[in-house]
Amino acid sequence: MKKALVLGASGGFGHYMAEALLEAGWYVVTLCRSGKASLAPELQGKVEYIGGDAQDKAAVSKAALGCSILVYGVNPPYHKWRKESLSLLSVSVDVCREQSLKMVFPGNVYNFDPTKTPHIDENTTVNPRTEKGRIRVEMESHIREAVNASNMTALIIRCGDYIGKRAPSTWLSELLSKRGGNIQIQNPDKKDTKHSFAYLPDVASSAVALLDAELADFETFHFAGYEFSMSELAIEIENKTGKRVTIKNFPWLAIRLLSLLMPKLKGVIEMRYLWQQPMSLSSKKLERYLGANAKKQTPIFDALTESELI
Template identity: 40%
Template sequence: MQGGEDRAKKVLVLGASGGIGGETARQLRDAGWQVVALKRGLVAAHELRDGIHWLRGDALNAADVAAAARECGVLVHAVNPPGYRDWDRVVLPMLEHSIAAARAEGATLVLPGTVYNFGPDAFPLLREDSPQRPLTRKGAIRVEMERRLRMACETGLRVLIVRAGDFFGPKAGNNWFSQGLVKPGRPVATISNPGAPGVGHQWAYLPDVARTLVELLARRDGLPAFASFHMAGHWDASGREMAEAIQRVVARHGGTPPRIVALPWWLLNLASPFVATLREMREMRYLWQRPVRMDNSRLVAALGQEPHTPLEEAVEAALRGQGCLPPRTAGRNMASSTFAGTSP
């Protein structure tokens, strides 16, 4: 067994190949943590790549998760089924494996949360104690995940949940920004806006979410056994601010400002029986039909301020990461992140 100090800064990240898992793994590494990640299909049983220890294994295999979590003080459960497939079959077993491994090691279990847990009865302002009565199958599974985590806390597990809006960022995976608003790998000619006119929407820049997790983990000994926090992220009050920011960034890089058009929901309805991702996107349409915002008062009380990157800086990084902007010119540097501590 490692010494207590070493163990406290060793973390297993499940889902490190994805958006939030990957960003969290990189930021924990940069903060001095020893980061272990589990990945299927590795040729070798172990690879050290970019300062992260990759182990061959599967989150659906309890023994793989237990072995990877050995001597870890934190386990980040950021794994999801690829392409939204088999949620009903695999999501809860994967979580149970993480709970068992974290309990065996006395580790804190971290879950990036979503707004899917909530139905319209909790809108428009979501707090950590708002009622969780979801409308969707996926939302019901997320509620069950958190119920099981809360029950595990009653027998000694420590849990940290950070809930944020729709993710976007330079290395994001399945999300509305990269699969709805723009087309990865292409210059932006048209922006498909999913929201109803005048309806506000909340976004979350992945590096800000990861930084929030890292800062909370540094304070985890002073948090409750079941600690849940909401992020304010980027609030798009008009439902067009994100699309207009994309227009400005594209124009600044010499492109023609792209047109903003309404997302063709009718096309999603037609194609959703055949494409799992589109089916899941259609199911979440209710989140675009009325304002949904999160109160970050509890987070600000814990950290003093919420990590916050200015919108256009975040949009530029996201578009560049998606391959939608020309290569960066020499000498161009982006501004540093700032902080926002005001609750909605």
């Protein structure tokens, strides 16, 4: 039986990758430091749970025995990225090198500057605009270098902001709220710019399907997902529900003031530029590999409903 280790199964990407792997017939091992109860009900009793920390190489190495892939779903808080991101990743990369595993890594759009490359595909030159973007470029470069120097392989699947019931602290979960039977949306951009989103169950299904494809040792795929503005989202919700949707400006000033007391909010401010310029991802490469299955995307209203956002 095919066996996979999922790190970060209590988070968004890790959870949905574990679900998709189970659906595809994989045996799934999870390594969690916060206890078995941190796993969602959908996973409890279906995956092998091992208590441990993704920063502990011995624990990761032991959990990975007999596996062929390692799903990297861990992510430190924004304000700890510079200190922890690369060291945390290096633990898993070392295990993949030593055990010749394939790493599945969730890419994002921080690697690019939408003012220079508003449309990106797998061949677009990276051009990070922020420190967090530079960190993400370093992380992906570290994976590529390890692949070139060993028998490990890697699959990066890149998408926009997550949508998913089991994805904590997503942008839409913060922007959407229910008020007296109606719905309120906070709009991060006065120009009502389009923004890229991806429904995690669809992303995970695509990533798992790619595991059966004939790939190079290091491959990157883009998942286009959805692209819409907050006013377009409001119209979609009103048309489908009949509920009134109000739009208010996102409180950037309040966030800036709060960031003086809460360092993690500085990362939110740093990413504001992604709301001020559109950035779209091309799924053409994904479609070449998966064919019609790559176009089977959950309708946005269904994704919002299943994620309990409306």
